[in-house]
Amino acid sequence: MTTEITTPTLDADPVGDINKYDFQTVSKPIFKARKGIDAEIVHQISDMKNEPDWMREFRQQSLEIFFSKPMPKWGGDIALDFQDIYYYLKPTNSQGRTWDEVPKEIKDTFERLGIPEAERKFLSGVKAQFESEVIYGSLKQDLADKGVIFTDTDTAVREHPELVRKYFAKIIPPSDNKFAALNSAVWSGGSFIYIPPGVKIDFPLQAYFRINAENMGQFERTLIIVDEGASIHYVEGCTAPMYSSESLHSAVVEISVQRGARCRYTTIQNWANNIYNLVTKRAMAYADATMEWIDGNLGSKLTMKYPAVYMMEPGARGEILSIAFAGPGQHQDAGAKLVHCAPNTTGQIISKSISKGGGRSSYRGLVRVEKGATNVKTNVVCDALILDDKSRSDTYPYLEIAEQDVSIGHEASVSRIGEEQLFYLTSRGLTEAEASAMIVNGFIEPLVKELPMEYAVEMNRLIQMQMEGSVG
Amino acid sequence: MSDTLVITNLHCSVEGKQILRGVNLTVRRGETHALMGPNGSGKSTLGLVIMGHPKYVVTEGTITLNGEDLHEKSPDERARRGLFYAFQRPVAIPGVKLADFLRHAATNVRNPERKEGEELMPMRDFRKELKAKMEQLRMNPDFARRYVNDGFSGGEMKRAEILQMAMLQPKIAVLDETDSGLDADAVRLASQSIAEIGREKMGLLIITHHDKLLEHNPPEFTHVMLGGRIVETGGIELAAELHGQGYDRIRRTYPDAAEENRLMAAKEELAASGAH
Numbered sequence: 001m002t003t004e005i006t007t008p009t010l011d012a013d014p015v016g017d018i019n020k021y022d023f024q025t026v027s028k029p030i031f032k033a034r035k036g037i038d039a040e041i042v043h044q045i046s047d048m049k050n051e052p053d054w055m056r057e058f059r060q061q062s063l064e065i066f067f068s069k070p071m072p073k074w075g076g077d078i079a080l081d082f083q084d085i086y087y088y089l090k091p092t093n094s095q096g097r098t099w100d101e102v103p104k105e106i107k108d109t110f111e112r113l114g115i116p117e118a119e120r121k122f123l124s125g126v127k128a129q130f131e132s133e134v135i136y137g138s139l140k141q142d143l144a145d146k147g148v149i150f151t152d153t154d155t156a157v158r159e160h161p162e163l164v165r166k167y168f169a170k171i172i173p174p175s176d177n178k179f180a181a182l183n184s185a186v187w188s189g190g191s192f193i194y195i196p197p198g199v200k201i202d203f204p205l206q207a208y209f210r211i212n213a214e215n216m217g218q219f220e221r222t223l224i225i226v227d228e229g230a231s232i233h234y235v236e237g238c239t240a241p242m243y244s245s246e247s248l249h250s251a252v253v254e255i256s257v258q259r260g261a262r263c264r265y266t267t268i269q270n271w272a273n274n275i276y277n278l279v280t281k282r283a284m285a286y287a288d289a290t291m292e293w294i295d296g297n298l299g300s301k302l303t304m305k306y307p308a309v310y311m312m313e314p315g316a317r318g319e320i321l322s323i324a325f326a327g328p329g330q331h332q333d334a335g336a337k338l339v340h341c342a343p344n345t346t347g348q349i350i351s352k353s354i355s356k357g358g359g360r361s362s363y364r365g366l367v368r369v370e371k372g373a374t375n376v377k378t379n380v381v382c383d384a385l386i387l388d389d390k391s392r393s394d395t396y397p398y399l400e401i402a403e404q405d406v407s408i409g410h411e412a413s414v415s416r417i418g419e420e421q422l423f424y425l426t427s428r429g430l431t432e433a434e435a436s437a438m439i440v441n442g443f444i445e446p447l448v449k450e451l452p453m454e455y456a457v458e459m460n461r462l463i464q465m466q467m468e469g470s471v472g
Numbered sequence: 473m474s475d476t477l478v479i480t481n482l483h484c485s486v487e488g489k490q491i492l493r494g495v496n497l498t499v500r501r502g503e504t505h506a507l508m509g510p511n512g513s514g515k516s517t518l519g520l521v522i523m524g525h526p527k528y529v530v531t532e533g534t535i536t537l538n539g540e541d542l543h544e545k546s547p548d549e550r551a552r553r554g555l556f557y558a559f560q561r562p563v564a565i566p567g568v569k570l571a572d573f574l575r576h577a578a579t580n581v582r583n584p585e586r587k588e589g590e591e592l593m594p595m596r597d598f599r600k601e602l603k604a605k606m607e608q609l610r611m612n613p614d615f616a617r618r619y620v621n622d623g624f625s626g627g628e629m630k631r632a633e634i635l636q637m638a639m640l641q642p643k644i645a646v647l648d649e650t651d652s653g654l655d656a657d658a659v660r661l662a663s664q665s666i667a668e669i670g671r672e673k674m675g676l677l678i679i680t681h682h683d684k685l686l687e688h689n690p691p692e693f694t695h696v697m698l699g700g701r702i703v704e705t706g707g708i709e710l711a712a713e714l715h716g717q718g719y720d721r722i723r724r725t726y727p728d729a730a731e732e733n734r735l736m737a738a739k740e741e742l743a744a745s746g747a748h
Contacts, residue, residue, distance in 0.1 A: 419526065420563045425573070427523045428636060429551035429580035431588060438576070442567025442619065 036083040039063060042185050045088045049188075054165065055157055062174035062184030069178040074364060075304040075333045080276060085248050087186040087219070143201070149194040150205065153221045156192035163194055167225055171254035171310075172282050179278045183219050183252040190220035190251065195230040195261075204266070204452050206235035222253040224263065226289075231262040235452065248276050249300075255283035257291045259313070266451065268296035268459055273329060277303040282337075288315035294450050295322040297334050298462060306364060308337035311345035311373075318347040323447045325466055326359030326391070335364040335382075335396075340373040340406075347378035352447065354440060355384070355391035356466070362393070367408055368400040379409040385443050387417045387436065437467045475501035475538060475554065475643040477522070477675065482533035484521050489739060491517045493700035493732070494533070499675040501643050504689050506711050507679045509697035510719050512737030515679045516560060518697070519646040523557040524550050537644070551577075552584035554643030558633040558650055560679075564622040570632060571602060571616035574639055581640045605638045609665050626653035634665050637674075644675040651685040659684040683715040696722055699732030 033041050042063050046056040071078060143150060149160060156164050174184035195201065226232055236253075249271065257263045263283065271277050277300040283291040293307035309318025324332035338347040353361035363382040384393035395412045417439055425435035440463055441448075448456045482495040491514045499505055507515050521528045522535060524547040535542045537553055545553070565573070579592045592598075606613055611631060621629055630650050637645055647666065651659045659682070667688035670676050678685060686708075694710040695702045698719070703726045704710065714722075723730040 418563060421565055423523075423525055423547060424559065424563050425565070425577075426547040427551055427557055428573070428577040428640065429548050430573075430576055431548050431580075432546070434576065434580075434588060435548075438568050438573065439565060442565055445567030 033086060033088040035086055037063070037066075037085070037087050037182075037186065041087055045186060045188065048088070049154055049157075051157065052161065058169065058174075059185050062181050065174045066178060066181035066185055069175075069181055072177050072179070072304070074306075076302045076331045076362070078276060078278070078302065080248060082182075088188060146199045146201070147196040148199060148201070149192065151192050153190040153192045153223060154188065156223070160192070160194070163225065164192070164223065167223055167254065167256055169254070171256065171284050172252050172280050177280060179250045180252055180280045183221060183250050183280070187219045187221035187252065190222040190253075191224070191234070191236070192222070193224040193232070193234065195226045195232050197227040198229045199227075200231040201233070204233040204235045206452070218249055220251045222251065224253075224255040224265070226255070226257045226261040226263045228258045229260045230258075233264040233266065235455070236265065236267040247274055247301075248278070250276075251279045251281075253279070253281040255281075255291065257283055257285045257289040259287045260289060261286075262290045262292075264292040264294065265307075266294040266455070268451070268455060269298065270462060271299035271303070273299060273301060273327075275300045277305065279303075279305045281305065281307040282310065283308065283318070284310045284312050285316040285318055287313035289313075290317045290319070292319040293321070293336070294447065295320070295334070296447060296459065297322075297324045297332055298466065299327075300330060300332075302331045302333065304333045306335045306337050306366070308339065308366075309347065310339045311341055311347065313342045314344045316342065316345045318345075320347075320349045320351075321447055321450060322349075322351045323444055324353045324361050325463065326353065326355045326361040327466055328357040328359060330359045332359070332361040333364055334361070335366075337366040338368070338378055339366070340369045340376040340378070343372065343374045343376065345373065345376055347376075349378070349380040349382070350446060351380075351382040352444060353382075353384045353393060354387065354443065355393050356387040358388075358390040360392045360394075362396060363412070364396045364398075366398045366400070367410075369403050369406050369408070371402040374403050374405040376403065376406045376408075378407070380411070382412045383443070384412075384414040385417060385440065386414065387440075389416075433467070437464055440467060475675065477555070477644045478534075478536045479518075479522070480534050480536075482518075482521065482535065483531045484517065484528050485531055486517070486528050489736075490531070491528075491700050491736065492521065495697075495700070495702055497677075497695065497702060499644055499677050501675045502672050503693065504676045504678065504691045506686055506691035506694045507677055507697060508681070508694065508711065508714050510733060510737070512740045513697040513733050514700040514736070515697050516648050517700075519557050519648045519677070519679060522550075522646055523547055523555060548580065551640070551642075552581055556637055556640055556642035556645040558630075558637060558645065558647045560648040560650075560652060562621045562629050562633060564624075565620040566622045568620050569617055570620050571599075573620055574598075574602065574616070574636060577636070578639050581642075602639065605635060605669075608668060609635055609638065610661070611635065627655075627658045630654060630658070630662055631665070634662060634669070637666075638669040642674055644677070645670060646677045646679065647685075648679045649681065650678075651680055651682055656684065660687065663688045683711060686711060698722060698726055699729035699736065701729055703729050 033044055039060060042059050046059055169184060172180050174181040224234060255263055255265065285291040291309045295305065295307050297303045297305060307320050311318055318338050320336035322334055322336055324334040326332040332353060335351055336349045338349060349365055351363045351365065353363060355361045361384060365380060367378050367380060369376050380397065382395055386393050393414055397410055399408060401408065417436060421439055422432060422435050425438060426432055430438065441460060444463065448459055451459060477499045479495055479497040482492050484492045495518060509515055517528060521530065524545060530543060537555065542550055575592050575598045578598065580586055602616060603613060606616065609631060621632065624632060633650065650662055654662065663685045676689065678689060680686065690708050691711060692707065694706050694708065696704045704722065
């Protein structure tokens with residue numbers, strides 16, 4: 001197989017490189033590895049990407065670990081044939097695909113979300129295009145002036161090897177779990193962000209995502225480094241539905257939030273119903289740093305996702321707000337992990353789940369306090385809302401506490417959508433459908449109010465559609 | 473027969489237990505009725521059945537509004553036809569702002585033909601009206617931004633119920649112990665508010681144990697419920713008698729109904745203790 005690599009031109013200014021990375025003009029080789037996974041396939045991926053030896057070796061070692069690891073003990077039932085999956089497709093998954101191939105329910109969803117035709121094609125991966133040259137240009141310049149690096153991870157390996165080598169796989173090593181090992185072996189795409197010390201970006205970094213089709217990958221790898229005293233809000237994905245023709249999506253997201261820095265990572269994803277969505281997300285927060293995960297999950301066959309914050313030094317804070325909506329045939333096994341490794345660290349988990357039409361949601365959460373981590377405070381609140389008697393919700397809280405001087409709170413509540421609530425609202429003239437949607441929207445209000453405006457609007461519409469049961 | 477609620481020989485049960493055993497009652501727009509009776513006599517049940525609560529099964533008899541049988545009508549259809557029930561203990565709906573909910577409800581009730589997804593009443597008009605009504609009821613405008621009944625005090629809940637009644641302008645309203653859990657001043661305020669927004673414009677069926685709520689709403693008719701039936705109907709003097717002397721005379725006069733009531737109240741207590 002001949003593989004031709006188109007590498008963006010190197011430029012002295014790292015951020016300037018992004019400008020050259022034009023999806024419309026760079027012609028991508030159309031390449032699809034054969035099905036299955038073995039050393040040869042992984043070598044092919046390295047060949048395709050023209051990777052340095054260290055990354056090539058890292059992939060091969062990760063593959064060994066993947067083969068040797070058992071399936072994770074946490075979470076739902078995974079019925080996957082690892083040899084029946086394509087692990088590498090051409091870098092932009094777009095050119096071989098046509099609009100006709102996009103599943104009907106996804107098209108309908110786009111339509112009902114009111115997303116313009118061009119953007120629909122982009123979001124579905126059919127067309128990679130710049131959403132807006134103007135926004136892109138000014139944003140790029142603004143970031144470049146501040147010394148921010150924002151690119152895809154493949155490019156970062158080539159252009160910022162010293163930064164990547166310092167942080168890559170340090171927070172989530174391949175040995176962490178079977179799916180982290182798999183991602184480490186076959187990863188492709190994802191975002192790489194470096195924010196220099198003291199730089200505070202006061203708008204959410206999201207427009208970039210929309211122009212970067214590689215983020216849509218099956219095994220993306222994201223690395224975010226927020227240097228001392230810096231601050232960002234990164235919005236990954238969007239509320240528009242995501243689909244993949246493959247059955248497995250397994251991303252790894254690593255974030256380092258350094259002394260006094262702040263990072264908020266927001267993602268709302270709506271996957272096609274046949275996808276196993278198995279994602280490892282972890283942040284390390286150092287002295288007086290704050291990490292916030294806002295994580296929304298809709299769709300998929302099984303999602304296993306537990307964003308984690310390791311509080312490494314005194315004064316660190318971790319906050320996780322997670323929400324899952326399990327519809328028919330779906331299992332959302334979502335939750336959070338907070339690990340207190342230092343004294344005077346604080347955390348909060350708010351987890352909400354909605355189950356409908358036989359869907360199953362589980363909250364699975366870990367709070368761990370390491371020896372020596374005194375004066376630690378964490379509060380966990382998880383609320384489940386069950387919309388009918390076919391659906392199910394479980395709570396699996398794990399507490400591992402190695403210190404005395406700690407304050408850990410856990411409140412869990414499960415409620416069936418109240419007959420009394422429905423009666424109350426309908427007795428005031430709302431139809432039953434309007435009333436249920438209102439109750440559900442109220443339930444997710446704490447999440448929605450944290451979202452940027454346009455995401456909040458889309459989120460509400462998505463929930464509305466899930467409630468009507470017309471899209472999966 | 474304009475704006476008249478007619479209840480004829482109504483029997484109903486909940487979870488297999490019979491509660492109402494042949495209720496007859498007519499309430500016209502512009503009339504005020506007091507419904508009294510000891511605990512467990514079926515007063516709240518009657519209110520909930522009128523509104524169409526799914527838990528209560530009508531086994532015999534009819535409820536009609538302006539001649540139309542409501543049997544197959546859902547609670548929202550009843551609301552759109554002009555019925556209102558003010559809850560004794562309203563449930564909280566976290567995350568739903570009172571104003572948003574009310575705009576939705578008012579739109580539907582005023583435009584009964586509205587299809588789902590059609591525009592709500594204009595925000596400006598709604599806000600203006602809500603503000604005026606809240607002023608009339610001496611409510612803090614911030615109240616409308618709070619989540620429906622979430623963390624409301626007893627008094628706040630009852631005033632929110634009255635506010636909703638004011639906004640929805642029903643033809644016939646059932647007020648279920650709007651005075652319960654309120655101190656004397658709060659009851660007086662509620663009584664006054666109901667009179668301001670309801671009297672003459674609506675037909676009121678006021679379920680109460682006390683006379684304070686009737687202070688500004690003197691009933692033309694007082695009904696006494698016992699054992700799932702209305703056993704006696706009189707004027708305002710009957711309400712006064714019951715307030716003064718309680719239900720002893722009623723129990724002696726209707727021993728069979730009193731026995732039914734005793735059994736029903738005992739079952740209710742048992743169910744309540746089992747639930748906790």
